[in-house]
Amino acid sequence: MSELIEPLTQAVLPGLQRLQKACFGEAWSEDTWLNQMRSPRTRLWGPGDPMLGYALFNVVLDEAELLQIAIDPPVQGRKLGQQLLEQSMVWLAEEGVSRVLLEVRASNAPAIAMYTRLGFERDCIRKDYYPTASYPTATGREDALLMSVAISP
Numbered sequence: 001m002s003e004l005i006e007p008l009t010q011a012v013l014p015g016l017q018r019l020q021k022a023c024f025g026e027a028w029s030e031d032t033w034l035n036q037m038r039s040p041r042t043r044l045w046g047p048g049d050p051m052l053g054y055a056l057f058n059v060v061l062d063e064a065e066l067l068q069i070a071i072d073p074p075v076q077g078r079k080l081g082q083q084l085l086e087q088s089m090v091w092l093a094e095e096g097v098s099r100v101l102l103e104v105r106a107s108n109a110p111a112i113a114m115y116t117r118l119g120f121e122r123d124c125i126r127k128d129y130y131p132t133a134s135y136p137t138a139t140g141r142e143d144a145l146l147m148s149v150a151i152s153p
Contacts, residue, residue, distance in 0.1 A: 008054060009037070013034075065101045102147050125143050
C-alpha cells in the first residue's frame with residue numbers, strides 16, 4: 001500500500017464517502033469534505049484508486065491531530081492502516097510536525113494496539129465522550145482514550 005499513498009483530492013470524494021459510511025455508519029456531506037480539502041490545515045492521505053483507506057489530519061503549527069483513519073472493511077486486518085499511518089507520519093514530519101495526537105474509543109482494542117505499536121502513548125481519558133447505540137440516554141456514552149507520539153524527520 002505504501003507506494004499507493006498520496007495526497008487525496010476532490011476526484012476521490014465518492015470513495016471517501018463510501019469508506020466513511022462503511023467504517024463509521026455515516027458519511028460527511030460533499031460540502032463538509034470539500035471544506036476539509038480546502039483548509040490549509042488539513043492533510044488527507046490514502047490510495048486513490050482503488051480507494052482502500054484514508055487518514056485525515058488537522059495540522060496546527062507543529063502538531064497534527066488524526067481526525068479519522070479508515071480502511072475498507074474487506075481489507076482490514078492486513079496492516080494497511082498501520083502502513084498508511086506510518087507513511088502519513090513521515091510526510092507530516094517532513095512538513096515540520098513534531099507531535100501527532102489522536103483520540104480513540106476505549107473499546108477499540110485493534111486500533112489501540114496499532115497505535116501502541118507505532119509508539120503512541122496514552123495521555124488521558126475523556127469520560128463519557130462518545131455516544132453509543134443507546135445514546136442519548138445518560139448511560140449511553142463511552143470513554144475516549146487520548147494518545148500521542150513524538151515524530152521527527
